[in-house]
Each structure stands twice: as C-alpha cells, then as structure tokens.
Amino acid sequence: MENVPIIQFKHVTKLYDNDPPVLKDVSFEIERGKFYTLLGPSGCGKTTILRLIAGFTEASEGEILFNGNKINHVPANKRQVNTVFQDYALFPHLNVFENVAFGLRIKKMKAPAIESKVKEALNFVNLQGYENREIREMSGGQRQRVAIARAIVNEPEVILLDEPLSALDLKLRTEMQYELRELQRRLGITFIFVTHDQEEALAMSDEIFVLNKGKIQQSGTPIDIYDEPINQFVADFIGESNIVKGKMIEDYLVEFVGRQFECVDQGLDKNEPVEIVIRPEDLEITSTEHGKLKVKVDSLLFRGVHYEISCYDQDGNEWLVHSTKKAAVGTEIGLHFDPEAIHVMRLGETEEEFDRRLEAYADVDNDGE
Numbered sequence: 001m002e003n004v005p006i007i008q009f010k011h012v013t014k015l016y017d018n019d020p021p022v023l024k025d026v027s028f029e030i031e032r033g034k035f036y037t038l039l040g041p042s043g044c045g046k047t048t049i050l051r052l053i054a055g056f057t058e059a060s061e062g063e064i065l066f067n068g069n070k071i072n073h074v075p076a077n078k079r080q081v082n083t084v085f086q087d088y089a090l091f092p093h094l095n096v097f098e099n100v101a102f103g104l105r106i107k108k109m110k111a112p113a114i115e116s117k118v119k120e121a122l123n124f125v126n127l128q129g130y131e132n133r134e135i136r137e138m139s140g141g142q143r144q145r146v147a148i149a150r151a152i153v154n155e156p157e158v159i160l161l162d163e164p165l166s167a168l169d170l171k172l173r174t175e176m177q178y179e180l181r182e183l184q185r186r187l188g189i190t191f192i193f194v195t196h197d198q199e200e201a202l203a204m205s206d207e208i209f210v211l212n213k214g215k216i217q218q219s220g221t222p223i224d225i226y227d228e229p230i231n232q233f234v235a236d237f238i239g240e241s242n243i244v245k246g247k248m249i250e251d252y253l254v255e256f257v258g259r260q261f262e263c264v265d266q267g268l269d270k271n272e273p274v275e276i277v278i279r280p281e282d283l284e285i286t287s288t289e290h291g292k293l294k295v296k297v298d299s300l301l302f303r304g305v306h307y308e309i310s311c312y313d314q315d316g317n318e319w320l321v322h323s324t325k326k327a328a329v330g331t332e333i334g335l336h337f338d339p340e341a342i343h344v345m346r347l348g349e350t351e352e353e354f355d356r357r358l359e360a361y362a363d364v365d366n367d368g369e
C-alpha cells in the first residue's frame, strides 16, 4: 500500500456542457505525505482538478484512483478528502468551536469525542482559547486557521486548498505560507494547494504541476522547474526570464544573437532551432570588452535587494539583469554568463522527451566522474 500513489489521474478529460474541454488528457500521480501545488494562470483548470479529486464534479473521460481504487463515481462525502476554500466557507452564525465541530456532528460522533477532537485541531492551528469567539470577531488569518482546523479535524488523507491565502495582505500571507508548510510537515497529510502565484508555489511545495490551457506543462520540484523550464510558457510563468531564439550548432555549442556560446546541453540535432533561457540573476555586468554580449542600458529600477536593469542587444532583444551593481542608462555594457546559465529549450518537446534528455545528461555527468 505504501508504494501506491494516493491519487492518480489517468488520461482525464473534463468538459462542462458542450464547451471545449477544460482538462485535456491529464495524467499524474500524487505521492502520500507531500505538499503539491497546482500552479497556472486563471482559467487553466486548477480548481477543476481539485473538484474532481473532491468529488464535486465527474470526469468526462479517464480514471481517477485513490489508493489504487477507481473513485470516479464515489460521492464526495465518502472520500477521504477535505477542502479549504478560498473564502473559507465558514458558517457566520456559528462560533469557532461549532464551525470546527460541524463535520463531526454530521457523523453523529459523541459529544466528549467531539470536544477532544476540536480542541486538538484548534491547538494544532494555535487557536486554543478561541472556542467561543464568533467568526465575525476573527481576523482574516484567524479565519484561515479555523478553516484549516475544520478540515484536519476529520482526519482526511488529503487536504485540498483552493487559493486559501489570496484574500490576505502580503505580510500575513507570507506568515501563513510558513504556517501551512509547517503544519503539513507536522500532520504528514498530503496537501494539494492551488495558486497562480509562482513565488508562493516555489516557496511552499515539494512538487509543482505547472498548468496551462487544461494541460500539465511540467511537473517537478521547485528547483527542477526553476532551473530547467521545459518551454517558454513555464520559463516565463515561473519567474522573470530572458528568452531568445537560437540554434544548436552541435553538442555543447549554441548560437544566439549572432554568436556562438559554450553550453552544457547535448543530444539535440545539429542546427536544430531552439529557444534559450537565461535568468536575470545569472547575468553579470562587466565591460563591453569582457562581456559575452554587448547591450545598451535602457532603464534601471532599485528593487531593494538588487537593481533591475533592462538592456537591449543589437538585434533588439531585451535582457533583464538583476545585479547589486548599478549601470547608467544610455551606456553600453557587457554581460557575462557561465555555460550552466544557458538553458536550451527544444521547440514542442513533451515532458517525457524532456525528462529522457535530462536523464541522459545525468548519465554523462556520472560517467564523467
């Protein structure tokens, strides 16, 4: 049982009415006890995936499995899953205790057991002593914790969280990110968290699924996805990036902006058209003689930790640079970068092909040691 994924989607397609599909042939596996994030722009199908797992809607095609058993037609109240909604969906006329106790009362649990379970859940989210408070007397962050207590009190195997932090201001949101992550570790329950905020996804998750237009574009750890984006959509969505068109000359040699650069990629065709990603923090400002690229500084913004410098090369490509060094607007500067900073993306590569290519790199690295 331990090795069976807790949730599996096999070729799941979902249409509402006769509209075009909102999920198209989606397959993935969720392992027990990890923190997963579904990340993508508005309308890409994140909430639909949660609703399918919760049993609030049914798949049009494909299979959904829970602990290895098909659950496509299992009603929501028979699934070992609880949802924390964006607006928390708390009952305003009930106090904190009764909000958390609600599900247990429906299950007709005995009063002393309810009392101890609700207390335990409130302790978990640091709301001991708030039992008799009205919901309207609670702050946004406290309501959030009541909603989480209400989910964990049922001891589900999976907790689904649909943009639960989006109503909070930035400071509280950051605090709650730590709290939620910590809570997930202490509980050891599988969390599936939905957000369209890439920083939140990178900070919180064990695994991220990046979605666009009803398809999973890439899945992996935050570092995998940040360092090796599969395509332009992921590179752009997961952080600020410089993306330019290029050509793979041969293994370890790529051309862009009319020049050839040493890189770490291999296994592509000779002269294959590619896209190149370089992260702004991987670009170093230097003199025009020492730079690998010559660019003209267009604007400079102070961002607290670094300057954000926008430059243009001879072909009109924009290059964003994050640097603690300043550069004067209107001057020409050089940009230096290491071969490892160049990420080569194949056009139209599927996730399976991409993973195989990265594995081949790893084999070469290991052989080389």
Ligand SMILES: Nc1ncnc2c1ncn2[C@@H]1O[C@H](COP(=O)(O)OP(=O)(O)OP(=O)(O)O)[C@@H](O)[C@H]1O
Binding pocket: 016, 017, 019, 022, 040, 041, 042, 043, 044, 045, 046, 047, 048, 049, 196
């Ligand atoms: N009950 C419904 N009936 C018809 N269409 C729906 C229904 N629910 C969602 N959709 C459509 O399905 C698509 C995906 O919606 P979904 O809510 O899953 O996206 P999302 O990624 O969660 O977006 P958001 O971040 O805006 O919540 C959207 O085009 C939406 O309009």
